[in-house]
Amino acid sequence: AAPTIELLSGASIPVLGLGTWPLDDEEATTAVEHAVSVGYRLFDTAENYGNEAGVGEGIRRSGIERDQVFITTKFNKQWHGVDGVRKAFEQSAARLGVDYIDLLLVHWPNPEQDRYVDAVKGLAGLREEGLIRAFGVSNFKPAHLERVLDAGLVPEVNQIQLDPRHTRPDSRHFHSKHGIVTESWSPLGKGSDLLQSTAVDQLADKYGMTPAQIVLRWHIQLGLVAIPKSANPLRIKQNINLFGFELTQDEVEFLSALDTGEGDITDSDSFGH
């Protein structure tokens, strides 16, 4: 199993977990059950992925105890609001087949409807009641977080797109300043040829690891939580086998220098997962 990082609430989140977008229920069940058997304890899903039931089923089939796994899910913009968030929780918990959720996230700020501060307020209430262990947000920029912090609320996690080509230094620094853990989605740089780049391949050769293992190691050494998605049993296993080697500080920086300086995908209005 992966080491953990402590969140502001005191809950512990594993530094490496399984992403599940865009798996359907059946694929998610198979992937999650296998992932538990090779040491995964963190599972990431969302209302919007349509596979929460499959993720819950995979966890049950694996036979692992509920308190040994850390389940993250996220809710859609229709629930932004103090009461809406409770409904979102109830529906996700029912689909997952659990009575509490480890980490519940506002999936997108959806600034056009401007109700994300209330959504986070609702989450704080759920945590107080013990229905969720921790709360956070996803795809929030520092400007969105500022408004949440101004309301006296501190999200414990911000899950954002982050990989060596999108290193998001402004977000990372802002988060560390406030004790917010940064979680990387698409940590392998999906949709790019990052895993084929010379820089990554060179390090893979040096350490006798795969390109994906090098990139995931980079996330972990930066203090991030990474949730690579894979439906392939061998790659699922490979992606958590990261704890027997270490990149040098220079190598971490060498990989960070792959940043293109372009905006990330969440800058585009048409993005939607």
Ligand code: A2P
């Ligand atoms: P697959 O499910 O066939 O393994 P990300 O989480 O960064 O979005 O990346 C997910 C993509 O990367 C998926 O297409 C997944 O495909 C692929 N992938 C996951 N693990 C590895 C790996 N170890 N090596 C190469 N590709 C991988």
